[in-house]
Amino acid sequence: MKVVIIGQSPAVVAAIKILRQDGGDFDITLISTDNSLPYDRSFFPHLITQKGKEKGLFCEAEDFYKSNRVEVVLNKEISRINFSRRKVFLADKFQVEYDILILADAPQPRLPDRKGIRKTGVFTLARIDAMRNLIRHLPFTETAVIELSGWTGLKTALALKEAGKDVVVVSGKDTLLPGVLTQDLSVLLLALLEKRGVRVILNTRVEDVLGEGECKAVRFTSGKVLAAEMFIVEDVRPDLRFLEGADIVMSDGIVVTGTLQTSAPSAYAVDVMAQLQEPPLVGNYLLPTCIGAAQAVVAVSSIKGVTATFTLDPEDPRKRLETVFSAEDVRLAEGSPRRAEGNRLPMETVVCDPAANP
Numbered sequence: 001m002k003v004v005i006i007g008q009s010p011a012v013v014a015a016i017k018i019l020r021q022d023g024g025d026f027d028i029t030l031i032s033t034d035n036s037l038p039y040d041r042s043f044f045p046h047l048i049t050q051k052g053k054e055k056g057l058f059c060e061a062e063d064f065y066k067s068n069r070v071e072v073v074l075n076k077e078i079s080r081i082n083f084s085r086r087k088v089f090l091a092d093k094f095q096v097e098y099d100i101l102i103l104a105d106a107p108q109p110r111l112p113d114r115k116g117i118r119k120t121g122v123f124t125l126a127r128i129d130a131m132r133n134l135i136r137h138l139p140f141t142e143t144a145v146i147e148l149s150g151w152t153g154l155k156t157a158l159a160l161k162e163a164g165k166d167v168v169v170v171s172g173k174d175t176l177l178p179g180v181l182t183q184d185l186s187v188l189l190l191a192l193l194e195k196r197g198v199r200v201i202l203n204t205r206v207e208d209v210l211g212e213g214e215c216k217a218v219r220f221t222s223g224k225v226l227a228a229e230m231f232i233v234e235d236v237r238p239d240l241r242f243l244e245g246a247d248i249v250m251s252d253g254i255v256v257t258g259t260l261q262t263s264a265p266s267a268y269a270v271d272v273m274a275q276l277q278e279p280p281l282v283g284n285y286l287l288p289t290c291i292g293a294a295q296a297v298v299a300v301s302s303i304k305g306v307t308a309t310f311t312l313d314p315e316d317p318r319k320r321l322e323t324v325f326s327a328e329d330v331r332l333a334e335g336s337p338r339r340a341e342g343n344r345l346p347m348e349t350v351v352c353d354p355a356a357n358p
Helices: 010-023 041-048 062-067 128-140 151-162 183-195 289-303 317-324 327-334
Strands: 002-006 027-031 070-073 078-082 087-090 095-097 100-103 143-147 166-170 199-201 206-210 217-220 225-227 230-233 254-256 267-269 274-276
Touching (some): 002 010, 010 027, 010 289, 041 151, 062 070, 100 289, 128 230, 143 151, 151 166, 151 317, 183 199, 183 317, 183 327, 206 230, 254 267, 267 289, 317 327
Parallel strands (some): 002 027, 002 100, 100 267, 143 166, 254 274
Antiparallel strands (some): 078 087, 206 217
């Protein structure tokens, strides 16, 4: 049986291990969408502080794929998928047939619709190449603005601060990490960031990236402009437009059942690609990589004829805060005074004439 896996996250490695468990006799092909062996996105912040080397990103060494008889395709871009004919078409007219398909990523992440979003100095936390470019841009960065949406973005903000940068965290809501943290924990996070010297701006988002070809400032929805050489947008989803016209049900992601099966025959979607109705969960690059890996185990179990359903274990957000900071820091922050205005810090470094920064 030919199994084709598309992606490069820990979900891919989990799928391979379960496929090979108990001597599973599958013909496995792995197609990476960014010319890289599978890696863990949650490791990205360690590269900024140089506390980890890049090889620490990768889930397994190259020998793992050889010993598990996995054909790895790294340098061929996916153009489309024909689900009825069970074929993956690559840009150079190369075709890969499959009996079972597991989709764990798309060829590209989809950037939000913002002015100037493709300028130099604008980054996501979705792909390894974006992180490499971010690190190369650090010597030219004094101020970094991050639209915060998840834990990796939070750790990235702290890593940039540790690297000596002026860091401004932005939230479009009146709290930080809404939907992840309670109101009390959000206020606690404000105090923790303030202690680390990270500025926070609430109730706004970046509307425009200003500068001639590269980020020199950002304009917020409020109309105010802040000088910055780096803008990071965290809430990014995979670009599913390569599947337009394909016979598969999609909404915000690829709609799947509890066993991660799609509406297309013999096709599964996991990790950033999957949209579950129950529990409600839409895949994106914010998701902890362990979720994608757990989904891959369920999908492959179903492929092997074992009944399994994906469930989402509730997270303890306070413990996550204690992991990102420390239990002692969290305890001390609970007793610290709060800013009367909810830490809506003024933007001291403002470009006076926004029109001068088209």
